[in-house]
Amino acid sequence: MLKRMLLGLILTVTFLGCGGEQNRLHVFTWANYVGDEIRTGFESEFGVRVVVDVFASNEDLLAKLKSGASGYDVIMPSDYMVAIMVKENLLSPLDLSKIPNFNNISGQFLKRDFDPENRYSIPYTWGTAGIGYDSSVVNPPPDSLSALWDKRYSGKFSMLDDQRESIGAALKLLGYSVNSTDLRALAEAKAKLIEQKPLVKQYKNEADEILGSGDVVMAHCWSGDAFRAAARRSSIKYVIPKEGATQFIDTVCIPASAPNKAAAAQFINYLLRPKINAKVTEFTKYGTCVPAAREHLPDALRNHPGIYPPEEVLNKLESLRDLGEFTRNYDRAWTEVKAK
């Protein structure tokens, strides 16, 4: 009896194992990025099981792939990280004939300098780093980065704990590019941040937590976090400051080591269907790169100026670029701010 049970168990495991590996797609992505609806929708339509695994930062993703983690079929790095991964030979070139829905993507997100020919990456969602604020407290509503230096809000606001974003905000306020490699501009930005430090309540990336709980009334934050905070506290609003802001584009890529490249291409093509793509925005509260998806969104999201800013705001956005060895100077400046 026992023997037979054991045999049955072994056979089952073997079958599950074999059948599974062939028809399995491993997606490595950010937390709260691939909704269950999308996952199960793809599973039932294509008969492929989708296994989702999450990372916390682009650097974590890079470290995992570089240390030889394989078995992922689809990964979702942000813009500057795509450039790094291409140079490190970690990505597989895309066969666009397998991804016909590529044509749905707005030209605005294509041919960016992190991947000028879109050989390796498909733009997926995008967002900005601006100011989230509680409109019942912060009055008049802020329209400039200088609000983050306003003594009236001393001890009541947070800054991103990210050297490129926070130094970037100071650079923008001073009228420089967020990718400046001018040591003098960097020194000015550093001085500005040191001047600001006594006013800052805390440096934190997960601003949705503290804005939503009322711990801070204003936050330098990523757009999606402000919208998620607004779901908890309806008076939370988000503004892209008039000086401009950083824009990030998250992409979908296939790693060079992907075992199931065919299913990966299928999955990417599926994500780019307007109707499915709209679900991404509903779930993540980030704008997607497929304009036709907008029609499938509920009104509140479709006309949201924070998710879909008007043309003149879009023109003021700037993407962070990897600065190579100059990164060291940013890190030092940030350490000096933190050491004060």
Place this chain on the structure above:
Amino acid sequence: MLSKLTQPFRTHQWLVLLFPALFWLIVFFLIPLAAIFVYSFAERGTYGGIQWHFTLKNYGQSLDPLYLGILWRSILTGIISTGACLLIGYPFAYYLARYRPRGRNLLLLLVVVPFWTNFLIRTYAWILILRTEGVLNAILGSVFPNAPTVELLNTPIAVLIGLIYGYLPFMILPLYASLEKFDRTLIDAAKDLGANRWKAFVNVTLPLSIPGIAAGSVLVFIPTVGAFITPDLLGGGKVDYIGNVIERQFKTARDWPFGSALSFLLMGIVLAATVIYFRALQGQEET
């Protein structure tokens, strides 16, 4: 049977016994340590990888006053946390060691119970206690209605509270282990020889518990000097400790060689401090 036990082991028998520990130490400690050591003499690649050019630049950069200042702050934090854990832990371990045996296990269990919950979650709990509208201010507000709120979260004091809370058990357990074995008739002997209770404690109990003090101090000092999660959560990212700087080198700055050099500098200083501390305690023990 007994004679067999007291017989000295042969070399191969020793090897069998030591194999698990040796294997563990070599694979999970020595090899990674060697890798960090080698990295610390390499150069950062343009995209954050490692370039195999021998350089001492990383160590030169580590000795910059900026990083030494942060290192000093971290060491000071370690010293204060260790001292506070000792002051809080010693009386408790002493009490525990003299408690009646039946209740003692229960009390010991209470010391260990916090470990059943993840360290990160326990640190988050302190955020709920210390924040402006948190538990502490609610209690203070109900006792002293007119007092201003206490702003502790996102300050170095909050970091200290979190560290002392987190590492106190590591002080209590070794102290308890050394005090529990303590032969109490020695106190009676001291009293017979004319010592009062305080003198008996200082001259008999304290010196005999030095191994426990030493072990507890090392267990608290080393992790608190390099801590980076507690400063991040309770310090609100406003105060940088050496652990945070090192973490950043491996993540956002992607400067592994510099991070490795800083790690080695930190290890060297902590090792030196530990040796000096042990020497001083040994001196105490012998007098």
